[in-house]
Amino acid sequence: MPPTVSALPAAVPTRSRRIHLSEERVIGAIALAVVVFLVGGPLLMLVSTSLNPSGEATLMPAGVAATNYLRAFSPPDTFTLIANTAFYTAGSVVIALVVGSSLAWLTERTDFRLRMLVRLIVFAWLAVPPFVSALGWIQLLNPGNGAINVLLRTLFDLPASPLNVYSLQAMIFVTGISMSPTTFIMISGVIGNMDHRLESAAQVHGAGRMVAFRRVTLPLLTPGLLAVAIFQAMVVVQMFDIPFAIGLTARVPVMSTRIYALATAADAKPEYGLAAAFGVVLLAIAILLIGLYLRITRVSERFRVVTGKGYRPVRQKLGRARIPATVLVLLYFLVMLLPLAILLWNSLLPYYQTPSVSALAKLTLQNYRHVGSEPLITRAFWNTIVLVLSTATISMGLSIVVSWISVRSKAALGRATTVLTFAPIAIPQIVFAFAILLLYLRTPLYGSLAVIIVAHITIFTAFGTRMVSSSMLQLHHELENAAKVSGASWLVTMRRVVVPLIFPQVLNGWLWIATHSARDLTVPILLMTSSNVVLASALWTIWEYPNIPEASALAVMMVVGLMVIVVPLQIWSVRYADRSGSSGKDDR
């Protein structure tokens, strides 16, 4: 080593190093600490409460005992609960899969003309909160004066209502239908990713169309379809709002509503220990399902052959099947539209009424005026604005920093970060909301809007991180290195280069979180007090009151408001993807 090197004073450069690294490290460390606290705190609380023999919410259980678990699973109640949950999950997934894959096949692989209509329904459906569609179905199918029941009774002169919304079957139907759009999107992806030349190859080599489908196409699609089925099963197991809206009256409890009932017992002391035990079990089921899902997707990745660009499979001619296909799709359209239509109808009437020509004379906007002037709703509206803006913004901020760490940092830290932030995807929202309730129960935060914001940030950061990190992975690292060498600090590099380059995904993530935060009922209902009401919980309160016309008006306003965000977003993101192509992406 030359003497010049060792003779130089070390003080200045050493200090400059410390200052610089602190920017990236400090922000990263804060973000990580926040995530660890947000995710880890409630889970710890949940587990320790479930083990606490006294059934109190606690971080430090007096002893460790399986009392709560034993009580949770003592017959005869347990059997019904497990059977209900299993039937509910399986049934809903089957409906969603049958509807979703038929639509996907029609739009992806045949010359079906109404393709755009299907896509439109599917994307617009993102704006409909599941419990709103449940409220619509209740108005259509309730045994007393549900519109469809009344219609069937008069048409066929029946003595009693033929359909009952308050049943396990109806709950399955409503859930399956409301999940069909996401299922359609996922299955379209599976079909689109398949290499259709494999099919053509089978036909060239002498297989008939049916044989090619059975021997080549189906086996190729199976892992992907299975993965979708398992993913959706996970969603249904976690589903809270439809079972809440329908199942409570129907007396068909499932795991998620049981947790709610135990945690919020109206007349008795809440059974936190018992609810926590159920929560842990539900969590275990969800983790099992996501493990299975990851396993299958890894298998199906192996099957996947990347399709050459510009290769489009020949669309099957529908021929005579066109008419039944069109009828079925229009019927589907009708089924999707009906619950919204009845909500709209009732929102325009002074009191609940089944649709009729005579009622047309009574149409009025007074419900909308009332809703607009009600103090509860005004408060809920502003709370929702604060909730949505702060949740989406803070979650995306966290997502960006955390994605950065998980994508760019070395081995162990990156992997740990990835697992940590993805964990909430596997955790049922009702369990999370309940765990958060336990954690903040005795703090001033409880009952405030802040606790809902904290819960939403915890839940939605996982989704934001997923979107951001997958787009960061595609960013060529030389793009950010060029900024660093040009003299930009870490913050400037993030602000001027990294974030602008992934801006479409960041915006998409922001809007996704904003929409889901606005339409979520699970967290607000479980953490609801008089001061932290948001639109979703306000809607439920009015519905329960019951003031069905005003509830309908509020539901319609929510759907329209969400649609204004969702639909242009979908159009824009499709256009943007077309326009910007793959510029700035790693093309190796």
Added chain:
Amino acid sequence: MLAIRHLSKTYHADRSLVPAVNDVSLDVPRGSFFTLLGPSGCGKTTILQCIAGLETPDRGEIEIDGAPVYSSTLNINEPPNRRRLGMVFQSYAVWPHMTVFENVAFPLRQSRPRLSRQEIGTRTKAALASVRLDGVADKLAPFLSGGQQQRVALARALVHEPRLLLLDEPLSNLDAKLREEMRTEIGRLVRELGITAVFVTHDQIEALTMSDSIALMDGGRVVQQGAPHDIYYRPQSAFAARFVGNGNIIPGRVALGPDAEGNAEIVTPFGRVGCRLPTGVAHGSNIDVIVRPDAMRVCNGEAPTEETLNFFRIQISQASFIGDFIEGIAHAGPATLRVRLGPHTAIQPPYVAVVEVLTDRCVVLPRRD
């Protein structure tokens, strides 16, 4: 200007260790055009990234302008944004969401103390003019051709008058014609500005034409360092001879001599070669003779006998007409050689000729077994 001492860097990849740079020491004088030449994967990019501060070495010292920017002993590691360097990346790394002007102005906007808008404007325009991009300042980067993007990258790397310009295979993504144009352009700009440049390439032509000095690398080490003609005419290893100049390596033994002037006779698989030995090679030792492809001259008719020293009968089994020359595979006895013949040699394989090996174009290396 740039001094590197005992630099080492090992990557940890999936439970295996990749020693990318192994105890490398280099000195780059001020104002020189210095090239790191070597096959892909030999650690050139890693060295460049260590200089820029984008990778942290395991050990060693890096000193720019007399001050250490990295030192494992002194525990110094200046971040890249404090090193005041310019860098051109292999993928150009032109930011697609900014205009050409914004791309080039970026380094100026980062300098502290802040520069005035006006100064940023004039200096950016000057940099754009120097790479002849004045016309496209307001275009978005993705709308430029590959050559234009390369110029943007170059202007961006030079606009803030960096202490050192680092270039990582900047020409490898261009087509042949543009590559030649950019080669001269980069050379011109660097010389005009008098800036010190470290250039990375795996292409011997780029290295030989552009550099003042070349460090030849293999497997994470520098195997030879010197001016282009040194590397070319005086390779110190079989690797150097093969990588620069495509030398044929013929094993042999000193059979006669060397005499006072170093001339000796060497037995090779295809005959006896009279050649000058480097000092220190003794009678009877095993050596390698490096025969350049252009070191053979076809002597039709005028051939003395094949028994004469340095004249051999060869058979050409494949010949490809390249344009400026003919490249062929020749067999002489059991040896196979790559040869390069004048474009006007009329040959049709299988073609038999007597050739003279021009021994002033050959190099003898002591064999290290």
